[in-house]
Amino acid sequence: MSVILEFTIRSDQFTLGHILSEAGDMHFELERIVPTGGHIMPFVWVSTEGDPNEDLPRFEENIRESNLDLELLALDRVDDGGLYRIEWKSQTQGLINGLGESEATVLEAFGDGSWTFRVRFTDHDKLTDFHNYLTDRDITIHIIRTYTFAEEGVRRRDFGLTNEQREALVLALQRGYFNTPSEVTLDELAEELGITKQAISDRIRRGNEKMLRPLLLSSAAR
Known part of the structure; x- marks a missing residue:
């Protein structure tokens, strides 16, 4: 039976979140995570309260000048932000890779200084794999709650x-x-x-x- 985990994590415990937060007063929403050929490709919505014509180029430059081995691709622009794909060029050992290795589906993820995640695992064994991955790498998360797919059905009737x-x-x-x-x-x-x-x-x-x-x-x- 699939199980859903809701948790928060500080950006300093989340490599991608830390790099994103250095862009300044902006908000980020992780749309989905796609494992492909051993690599993880997050899709990130970036929004700003300021001028996107100034803030987004600064964000793009900040990502490209980071020490992380990744590639940034701008996909779409909206009024206050845009959608980006971030592709890791080499295997990482952070939170994103842990989600990929445990075959988790990201249902919702957003943040700036700290991040909130809601992810689904195919069963409790995969959830345990994810927990062990974090423990082995000293990555700390704060668990809000876990619940099953059946309980999620009840939650959806309240629109979640x-x-x-x-x-x-x-x-x-x-x-x-x-x-x-x-x-x-x-x-x-x-x-x-x-x-x-x-x-x-x-x-x-x-x-x-x-x-x-x-x-x-x-x-x-x-």
């Missing part, structure tokens, strides 16, 4: 929203953010919650996606 995402969506609804015209700005919502504009934007966007995906994609498949 985190407490933070639910809080952001409820506040946005109550304050009229989704009205036309909007009755409140992201800056005002962020100030009320005591977080950054980027953080509230990410919570609303990810929360909306989690609710819409099962509703729209399941009906489209019929």
